[in-house]
Amino acid sequence: MGRWVRWWPLPILILLLIYPWVYRQPYFHLLGFNTLMFATMAVSWNIMGGYTGYKSLGHSAFFGLGAYLVAIAATRLGWNPLWSAPIMAVVVTIVAMLLGWIMVRTSGSAFVIATIAMLLIFRLLALNLRSITAGAPGLSQPLPPWTPEFSRMPFFYYMLVWLIVALAVSAYIRRSRFGLGLLAIRDDEGKAEMVGVNTTLYKVVAFGLSAYFVGLSGGIWSYFATHISPVFAFDIIVGVEMILMTMLGGLGTLWGPVLGAFIFVPASDLILFNFGSTTIHLAILGALMMLILLFLPQGILPTIGEWLEERRAPRAAHTGARSMAEMHEKKPV
Amino acid sequence: MTTLLRTEGLVRRFGGITAVKDCSISVEKGSITGLIGPNGSGKTTLFNLITSIYKPDTGNVYMRDKKITNLPSNRLCHLGLSRTFQITRLFWDLSVLENMIVPVRQVGFRSLLGPGMYRYEEVRAMSLLERVGLDHLTNEPARKLSFGQQKLLEFAAILMADPELVLLDEPAGGVNPTMIRFIMNLIRSLNKEGVTFLVVEHNMGLVMELCDHILVLDQGAKIAEGPPHTIQSDPVVLDAYLGD
Numbered sequence: 001m002g003r004w005v006r007w008w009p010l011p012i013l014i015l016l017l018i019y020p021w022v023y024r025q026p027y028f029h030l031l032g033f034n035t036l037m038f039a040t041m042a043v044s045w046n047i048m049g050g051y052t053g054y055k056s057l058g059h060s061a062f063f064g065l066g067a068y069l070v071a072i073a074a075t076r077l078g079w080n081p082l083w084s085a086p087i088m089a090v091v092v093t094i095v096a097m098l099l100g101w102i103m104v105r106t107s108g109s110a111f112v113i114a115t116i117a118m119l120l121i122f123r124l125l126a127l128n129l130r131s132i133t134a135g136a137p138g139l140s141q142p143l144p145p146w147t148p149e150f151s152r153m154p155f156f157y158y159m160l161v162w163l164i165v166a167l168a169v170s171a172y173i174r175r176s177r178f179g180l181g182l183l184a185i186r187d188d189e190g191k192a193e194m195v196g197v198n199t200t201l202y203k204v205v206a207f208g209l210s211a212y213f214v215g216l217s218g219g220i221w222s223y224f225a226t227h228i229s230p231v232f233a234f235d236i237i238v239g240v241e242m243i244l245m246t247m248l249g250g251l252g253t254l255w256g257p258v259l260g261a262f263i264f265v266p267a268s269d270l271i272l273f274n275f276g277s278t279t280i281h282l283a284i285l286g287a288l289m290m291l292i293l294l295f296l297p298q299g300i301l302p303t304i305g306e307w308l309e310e311r312r313a314p315r316a317a318h319t320g321a322r323s324m325a326e327m328h329e330k331k332p333v
Numbered sequence: 334m335t336t337l338l339r340t341e342g343l344v345r346r347f348g349g350i351t352a353v354k355d356c357s358i359s360v361e362k363g364s365i366t367g368l369i370g371p372n373g374s375g376k377t378t379l380f381n382l383i384t385s386i387y388k389p390d391t392g393n394v395y396m397r398d399k400k401i402t403n404l405p406s407n408r409l410c411h412l413g414l415s416r417t418f419q420i421t422r423l424f425w426d427l428s429v430l431e432n433m434i435v436p437v438r439q440v441g442f443r444s445l446l447g448p449g450m451y452r453y454e455e456v457r458a459m460s461l462l463e464r465v466g467l468d469h470l471t472n473e474p475a476r477k478l479s480f481g482q483q484k485l486l487e488f489a490a491i492l493m494a495d496p497e498l499v500l501l502d503e504p505a506g507g508v509n510p511t512m513i514r515f516i517m518n519l520i521r522s523l524n525k526e527g528v529t530f531l532v533v534e535h536n537m538g539l540v541m542e543l544c545d546h547i548l549v550l551d552q553g554a555k556i557a558e559g560p561p562h563t564i565q566s567d568p569v570v571l572d573a574y575l576g577d
Contacts (some may be wrong), residue, residue: 177434178445180427184435186423194384195436196410196494 016160020153029152033224035265036159037217038245043166044213047173050252052196052206053186054104057239058115061122063212064233066092066218068126071139071228082158085219092215093208101208104200109187113206116236123234138229141222156223158287163258166213171254173209182206184293186252214242241268244289250301259300336398337362337498338414338530343392345381345553352378354553356392357412360498365520365530367544367561369537371452371574375553376533378572380500384409384416397503411438413497419506419533421483423490425476429467432475432486433458436494458493465519481512488519499523501532507538517543541565549573 016036020029041063050053069088073079103114126133133139146154173179182204184192193199222228240258245264250256268285276282296303338360345353345503353375360366368376381387385406393402396412399438404412415436424432465485475486484504488544491499504520504554505513517539520530529549534540540547540563548559551573557564564570 150473175449176445177447177449180431180435180449181445183427183431184424187426188422189382190386190406190437191418191422191424193406194386194410196407196438197435198405198407200405 013174020156026145026152027035029156031269033152033156033159034269035261036156036163037195037221038241038263038265039258040163040166041214041217041238042242042249042261043163043170044210044217044243045239046208046210046252047170047182047327048210049243050246050257051174051179051182052203052209053184053252054111054203055106055206055243056115056210057243058117058119059113059211059242060233060235060237060239061119062092062096062214063218063221063238064122064217064230064235065095066317067216067222067228067233068139068218069298071141072132074141074223075139081219085216085223088219089212089216091220093212093216096211096215097204097208101200101212102205104203104207119137119234119236123230126234133230138227138233140227143226144223152224154246155220159217159220162213162216163304167254167258169209169213174254178202178205183252201250210238212238248289248292248296248301249298250303251267252261255303256299256301264279271291293324335362336360338382338383338531339395339398340379341393341395343379343394345360345382345387346390346392352553353382353389354436356550356553356555358458358548358558360529360531360556361546362528362529363524364546365524365544367531367540367547368531368536368550369540369547369564371551374550374573376550377502378553379550380502380533381472383523384414410436410494410496413493413495414498414500415491415496415498417484417487417491417502417504419502421480421487423475423483423487428472428474428475429462429470429478429486430455430458433462433490433493436490438494440487454493461489461492466515481508484508484512485516487515492523496528498529499532500532501530504532505534505536513539 016032019032023029023032041059045059066085069079069091070079070085072090073084074081095098097116103111103118106114127136129135136182144154173182178200181192181199184195184197185199185202189199207333217236218233222233225232240265244259245260247260248256248264249258249260257303268281271281271284298306336359338465339358340358343353343356344351356375356379358368358379368379370376379420380504382389382392385401385403388403393400395401396409396414398575399412401409401412401414420531426497436546437454459468459471460470465488467478467486467489470482475483478486488504489503501520508516513536520532520543524530532540532544541564544561547558547561547564548555549567551572556573557570558566559567
């Protein structure tokens with residue numbers, strides 16, 4: 001059986017592939033797209049927030065930047081968003097690296113505040129650079145060429161492809177020397193620097209990479225939504241939700257952000273659906289998140305991992321010191 | 334003998350206190366040099382100035398006659414200068430083996446994109462872990478180790494970077510006598526292999542036995558230096574320690 005365990009993502013992938021054909025109402029396509037999009041963004045955010053331990057609250061700045069770049073390219077240059085989004089996301093990454101180069105000089109809460117400030121600046125720019133962004137009313141894009149009843153399915157599959165790419169990148173980073181350096185920075189940055197890790201460079205690259213898939217998601221979303229405005233494109237709640245899902249699934253784990261998104265997005269939609277007539281749904285969501293943080297502070301995956309570890313034959317207290325006699329015999333050569 | 338590390342007129346003030354005052358020292362290549370002095374005499378501050386954790390107000394640090402003042406700490410490591418900390422610092426959530434791999438010299442983007450650990454690095458790490466008696470704990474997270482084991486791991490890990498000069502901040506602090514013996518033997522055998530040591534230590538017996546040259550700091554300035562037997566009977570040193 002053990003041999004097959006590693007293929008566990010396959011059935012889930014098959015389920016995702018047939019999902020839009022089973023649930024054919026447009027609402028479910030919207031829900032599916034949103035879930036995949038947030039999963040992609042959470043995986044991306046996790047590279048900086050989870051692996052490196054620098055928690056950005058302003059990642060929706062990259063979401064909005066990606067959305068606007070793609071929308072502007074579509075309206076002015078006629079570039080199709082589906083292929084311009086991955087290209088514009090490269091621009092977002094470069095912008096993120098330049099800003100990151102300044103921001104990673106701070107750490108802890110100062111870094112968090114710097115990222116929020118960054119978001120607010122982007123929002124102000126989007127509101128006021130009217131000749132480029134059309135200001136508060138926002139930009140409209142041409143509709144996708146395919147028929148309306150079919151309209152959301154291509155977005156769903158396109159987003160699924162990018163989620164897989166984001167996961168592959170995240171997995172690759174985690175197993176690379178670069179990823180080991182990021183984990184070292186999270187544990188003790190000063191020590192990492194002292195043993196030869198160029199911490200500034202590592203953090204800047206991680207910040208840029210973690211902006212890529214968020215910017216990309218923004219670009220795809222702008223085409224999906226067809227109309228974007230500063231208030232929705234640069235919404236701090238989007239950034240907060242990325243973090244909440246990651247923490248729910250397991251901060252710094254590969255699959256945690258995906259699991260978190262697959263629980264969080266449908267749940268928040270369900271709550272919105274039932275209690276949306278008032279704004280009470282936000283309070284319910286907040287209360288649920290607080291409960292999760294109280295009882296599963298590490299997130300679902302690490303908690304399960306620990307639980308499995310404990311259930312497995314209680315390991316002999318093997319980590320104790322070797323006997324001193326043994327130590328004594330072992331003369332350094 | 335050639336000079337490996339040299340400081341020239343280092344000064345560092347914290348508010349109204351001058352922690353290091355016109356401090357010029359030199360460490361000969363191939364030596365085990367001791368750095369002693371009463372509490373608050375500026376030993377750790379001097380270490381922090383040498384390793385760019387603090388910026389000196391004035392003065393310079395040279396390694397092999399190359400100026401390394403204020404060079405980023407990670408560059409110092411690549412130049413062959415490594416250190417341990419008074420309070421052991423490890424990557425607590427990483428495994429023992431991963432703690433060994435992080436300090437491996439990393440050159441260029443190619444190596445960054447490579448796998449977390451090459452086979453030959455693992456072999457090297459395992460032989461060093463065996464040498465310090467931690468090879469049975471390879472996959473344990475560092476935080477699960479005992480205090481003494483953590484100290485040994487910190488020591489072993491910096492060796493992965495092939496340092497030419499190692500600054501040890503209280504290698505015997507808080508460990509039992511058997512372990513002290515073990516660490517001393519380790520320092521000696523590494524020294525024979527060509528590693529130079531600068532050691533801050535409060536255990537005088539150990540310093541006198543281990544070091545071939547001793548520097549004495551008091552109130553941020555060097556007040557004496559020489560081989561152990563002359564330091565032990567130096568009236569200036571005795572005065573600094575016992576007070577007047």
